[in-house]
Amino acid sequence: MFEKAKAVVIDRPFHASVREVRLPDVDEHSIVIRTLYSAITTGTELKTWNGRTGKLGGKLWYPLIPGYEQVGYVEYVGPKAKKTAIGETLKVGDRVMANECRAYPDYCAAWGGQVGMTVKNELTSPGVADMPAKIPDGVSFEEAVLAYLGAVAKKGVDKVGIHAGETVVVIGMGAVGLSALQLVKLAGAKTIAVDISPWRVERVKKFADHIVACDGAKAHKPIAEITNGRMADVVIEASGDSAVVNSLCCLIREGGWDRDDDGGRIHLQGDYPDPISITQYSQWFNRNLRMSTSCAFKPGDKEAILSLIKEGKFDARILWDKEIPVDDVPGEYPELEEHHDTRIKTLIKW
């Protein structure tokens, strides 16, 4: 009944096609979701297309099925299917975020979401955070697609722990950075948005107290001007550019000398295909700073972003700028890569 479905397949770097693939077995623990919308991420997914992604400890190989942002209707719920991350029982007809499908019989799943029919079970979605999330009434499918990267940003922002009034610099105004910017603004921080592309920063003005159109690696001077030389309490790096990481210490305020001052924080929120190189060390450790990394999101984060969208506190619509039918996906990867500085994300209608 759910043996085959249409999927995007990347056969080898720079070669994508849309074709029918075999699905994982549907057992009594499974939930099956028919995709209505997905999206192409310009970060991680484009790297699986252009071959720049990491080896993932041997878990990345070609041909692969990319993606993780799809949403749709529940078509089947097995008698032993698990509840969602926040304890809801799903039924046929529910509108849900489906997301990762981490196993296919014939392909690498990296991360398997660009598929017309998503099989979610212990094999394909073992983690609690992997479970589908119910989309509340009042939130459209198109908006719900964007809640995935919003949840990724939320895990990072929660980890950093933003205090009202802090100065927070967010670098990289892709979907993750722009989501983080919105969450940081909600937390009451003074926000500075940085992106190398003037187009990207111009469009986020309403979420930022200041915008800076420059290479994150060269942001010291403009941020010094904005902060009167004090610099940032927190930097959230979402550009995915290792060269930016290497100069982040210069954006962090002095601190960490007294008992009640723990110094500034850096959160690395991108995926970095090139090595991160921290030097000169004296410039880093003289700031007594803290750094953190986070991967994916925690159980409940998808639902939390969906609620924020419903309450009008999180703008999902600004996170994409184009919609295409699924059959056009193979041509959209090079399009996104070529026009990187004037594009954010493509929504895919199935």
Added chain:
Amino acid sequence: MFEKGQAIVIEKPRAAVIKEISLAPVDDETVVVKTTYSAISTGTEMKVWSGISGSLGGELWYPLVPGYEEVGEVVHVGKKVKNFKVGDRVMANECRYYPDLCAAWGGQCGTVIKNKKTSPSAFDGPVKIPDGISDQEAVLAYLAAVAHKGFKRVGPRAGQTIFVIGMGMVGTSWIQLAKLAGCRVIGMDLNDKRLKLGAKFADEVIDGKSNDPAEILKKMTDGKKADIVVECSGDPASVTHLYQYLKDGGWDLTDEPGHIHLQADYPYPLILTPYQNWFTKNMNMSLTCAIRPDGKAEILKLISEGKFDVKTILESEITPEMPVKDAQKAYEMIERSKKDIFKVILKW
């Protein structure tokens, strides 16, 4: 009266001499300390001697007065000094200003001028040495206080497993502080003599020369690995491998992720790659520099209460004492020893 003093001067990399130098001006707020003992730290100080230290944003140049592990007796107090009197024994440490020389960090001097000009930071002030603690013991309290700042920042809890890499003064101090907090502590070093010394403090040690130290750590911890990894070796290559020693975590609401603390000074770039191996740890990382304002006093208190052991280090064959006139020989010997020497105590 205190215009000149004898000091170790590193004139250019690998060339240290003892000579008379001009001291910072003495004002009403100055405490002057006559040095009795200092020490050569095999980390930071050896790097300024050998010339591989960082440029410190332009604040490092030659000729310089090195050092910061220094104690002595107060020989003069300015009119406005309240907390010290002549005859007090104190940890003096940094002297960050000399009229003619770079201070990096100026502690290797026979007469140390402590005032706002030479010791501006909240943690720079001299600290009295309690009775019952010898000058030689107090010399070692400085780097213990460096570990103390990192320890306070990370905040280990009883029952956690702490993996400390690098069994120098900072690393062994971390071990002692973590043991006091009720942690299980595992140490590692590449050098046999340091490993042997570390074994006197840690619950267990791993030989850094083993085929697969991460696998050994995994076995020791029933597959879990360390809650907290503390890098005290100062070897940039060590940092590249740190994720291997860290537990998994940060996926659910209750599985606290691991923490990496960089506690050393790294002369070459730290390379974090491949990124997936790091960010899938959902880790926290922290860096601390120098000491907290209360650090030296806290360590001295622990020593006098018998909770922090510096005697074992002083009595160890790898911590020799030499006269200060032999400073250049001491630097050369430490470099030649390839870390077989833990620290040299200098008698003034």
